[in-house]
Amino acid sequence: MQLNHPDASLTGHGPAKPSRTLLPVFFYFLAAGVVTVMLGPLLPALIQRWHIQDAQAGTLFTTNFTGQFCGAWFATRNLRASVLYGSAISAAGCAALAWVGFGPAHIALFCVGLGLGAGLTAGNVIAGTAVPAARARLISILNVAWGLGAIACPVLVRLSAAGGIQHFFFATAIFLAVTSLVSIARLSSRGTAPHSPRGTACIAHSRSDSNGTLNLMRSPRGRLRRAGRVLLPVARTAGDGTPLPLRWGQYRPGELIRGRWGLLEPAEPWLPESALAEAGLVVVPALAVDRRGVRLGRGRGFYDRSLAGRDPRARLIAMVRDDELIDELPAEPHDVAMTHVVTPRHGIIAIPCGHLGE
Numbered sequence: 001m002q003l004n005h006p007d008a009s010l011t012g013h014g015p016a017k018p019s020r021t022l023l024p025v026f027f028y029f030l031a032a033g034v035v036t037v038m039l040g041p042l043l044p045a046l047i048q049r050w051h052i053q054d055a056q057a058g059t060l061f062t063t064n065f066t067g068q069f070c071g072a073w074f075a076t077r078n079l080r081a082s083v084l085y086g087s088a089i090s091a092a093g094c095a096a097l098a099w100v101g102f103g104p105a106h107i108a109l110f111c112v113g114l115g116l117g118a119g120l121t122a123g124n125v126i127a128g129t130a131v132p133a134a135r136a137r138l139i140s141i142l143n144v145a146w147g148l149g150a151i152a153c154p155v156l157v158r159l160s161a162a163g164g165i166q167h168f169f170f171a172t173a174i175f176l177a178v179t180s181l182v183s184i185a186r187l188s189s190r191g192t193a194p195h196s197p198r199g200t201a202c203i204a205h206s207r208s209d210s211n212g213t214l215n216l217m218r219s220p221r222g223r224l225r226r227a228g229r230v231l232l233p234v235a236r237t238a239g240d241g242t243p244l245p246l247r248w249g250q251y252r253p254g255e256l257i258r259g260r261w262g263l264l265e266p267a268e269p270w271l272p273e274s275a276l277a278e279a280g281l282v283v284v285p286a287l288a289v290d291r292r293g294v295r296l297g298r299g300r301g302f303y304d305r306s307l308a309g310r311d312p313r314a315r316l317i318a319m320v321r322d323d324e325l326i327d328e329l330p331a332e333p334h335d336v337a338m339t340h341v342v343t344p345r346h347g348i349i350a351i352p353c354g355h356l357g358e
Contacts, residue, residue, distance in 0.1 A: 024179065024182040025083075025123050025126060025127060025142070026141060026142060026145040027145070027179045027182070028083065028087065028119070028123060028176075028179040028180050028182075029120070029123060029142050029143075029145040029146040029149065030145045030146070030148055030149040030152075030179070031149060031172070031175045031176045031179045031180075032087075032090075032116055032119060032120055032123075032146060032149060032176070033145065033146040033147060033148060033149020033150040033151075033152075033153070034149040034150070034152060034153045034156060034172060034175070035090055035094065035112060035116060035149075035172055035176060036068075036116055036146070036149075036150060037150045037153050038153050038157070038168075038172065039060060039061060039064060039109070040153075040154075041153055041154040041157040041158075042157055042165065042168070043057055043060075045161075045165050046060075046105075046165070049165065050101065050102040050105070052102055056102070059106065060105065060106065060109055063106045063109045063110050063113070064109040064110070064112060064113040065113060066110065066113065067109065067110040067111065067112065067113025067114040067115075067116070067117065068113040068114070068116050068117040069113075069117060070113075070114055070117060071086060071113060071114040071115060071116060071117020071118040071119075071121070072117035072118065072120070072121045073117070074118065075117070075118045075121040075122055079122040079125055079126050080122075082118045082119060082121065082122030083118075083119045083122045083123055083126070083180055084180055084181070085115070085118065086114070086115040086116065086117070086118030086119030086120075086122065086180075087115055087119050087176050087177060087179075087180030087181075088115065088177065088180070089111050089112075089114055089115035089118075090111065090112045090114075090115030090116055090119065090173075090176055091115070091173040091174070091176045091177040092111060092115075092173070093108040093109065093110075093111035093112035093114075093115065094108075094112060094169045094170075094172050094173035094176065095169060095170060095173040096108040096111070097109070097112075097169045098165070098166040098169040098170055099166065119180065120146075123142060124139060124142060127139050127141075127142050156168065200229045200230075200231065200275075200278045200279045200280065201229070201230050201231070201279055201280070201281040201282070201283070202230075202231045202232075202233070202248060202275075202276055202279040202281070202282045202283070203230055203231070203232060203251070203282075203283045229250055230250070230251040231248040231249065231250055231251065231271065231275060231276075231279065232248065232249055232250075232251050232256070232264075232265055232266050233246040233247070233248060233263075233265070233302070233306075234246065234247040234248065234249055234259065234265050234266070234270050235259070235260060235263065235265075235300075235302050236260070243300050243301045243302045243305060244273075244302075244305070245273040245302075245305045245306045245309070246273060246276070246302050246303070246305075246306040247270045247271060247272060247273055247275075248270060248271045248272075248273075248275040248276065249265060249266025249267070249268070249269075249270045249271065250266060250271075251266060252266065255267060273306060273309060274309060276306055276307075276309050276310055277309055277310060277311050278311070279310070279311065279314055280311065280313070280314050280315065281314060281315045281317065282307075282310060282314055282315070282316050282317065283317045283318075283319060284303055284307070284316055284317065284318050284338065285297065285298070285303070285318075286318040286319070286320050286324070286338075287320075287324065288320060288324045288325070288326055288329060289318045289320050289324065289325055289326075289329075289338055289341050290325075290326050290327060290328045290329040291325070291326075291327060291328070291351070292328070292331070292337060292351065293316075293318075293337030293338040293339065293341070293351040294328075294329040294330075294331045294335060294337055294338075295318050295329075295335070295336075295337070295338055296329055304334060304335070304336075307336045308336070310336075315339050315340060316336065316337075316338045316339045316340070317338065317339070317340045317341070317342055317348075318338045318340075318341050318342070319341075319342045319343075320341065320342070320343060321343065321344065322343045322344060322345045322346070324343075325341055325343055325346075325349075337351065338351055339351055
């Protein structure tokens with residue numbers, strides 16, 4: 001399993017607020033709604049300006065729609081880049097329309113459509129994957145923002161009529177560029193993959209590493225690879241077999257040794273159990289997790305003892321298979337609920353409630 005779904009709620013210590021994180025994206029869609037439909041309200045002025053017939057004007061719509069189709073088709077996998085470059089192309093096309101003639105206007109409108117296709121497609125994917133549990137709500141809000149822009153477009157065209165059509169094109173280009181830049185800056189500052197806000201991440205893994213946690217550290221593009229420290233647990237018991245709170249060792253590629261119960265663990269020296277309190281993100285092993293965040297462990301109690309010393313603001317993530325995310329598990333007073341669950345199909349899922357037993 002790999003963490004390949006962005007979740008803005010993992011990037012800070014506060015509760016998940018996807019609508020606030022994606023607010024600039026909504027404004028970008030508002031601007032894009034204006035640009036998408038502007039050709040209709042502007043058509044009478046453009047016909048008069050270029051001295052063309054209605055049949056000729058139809059080619060402008062065809063060119064614009066063709067650009068949108070191509071933009072959506074060729075939208076890059078880098079979602080931020082698609083929004084940024086798409087809006088830049090659309091803004092350049094809008095600015096060009098302020099002074100070009102009828103023939104070159106087809107190139108400008110194709111660029112406008114190309115940018116819209118790429119930016120709107122990427123924006124929908126960003127909203128749909130930011131928080132999978134809120135996917136439908138976020139995409140609906142984006143559609144509303146786009147619709148508001150489309151509705152406002154004729155009003156804006158009429159208001160700008162006194163200053164000339166050039167003013168409308170330039171103002172629209174600036175609005176589109178600014179909203180996209182703010183969107184990208186906001187998303188970049190929030191991040192799009194789980195990382196440790198305080199520079200330390202504690203990661204659990206199994207003997208077979210079937211949940212893929214070691215891949216999070218080995219991946220050269222993974223945020224955990226770039227964290228200040230990645231710590232792995234060291235499990236030991238007292239003389240009578242009672243589990244002790246976990247100690248921690250720093251992960252270094254190629255330097256893991258086989259420890260007790262077949263687990264890979266760092267070689268000595270180890271950090272004390274209090275090192276867990278320095279972690280902003282903790283990946284916890286689980287056989288199952290319910291939708292309240294209650295975790296079913298392996299019964300030894302290592303993590304039950306250790307999580308009491310965590311930073312209360314830390315993100316606690318359980319990585320399970322799809323069928324191991326269930327509706328409800330029995331909970332004990334000492335249980336600490338997970339803040340997030342990761343499954344192969346749904347990616348990162350934020351748990352809406354707080355820790356149990358607190």
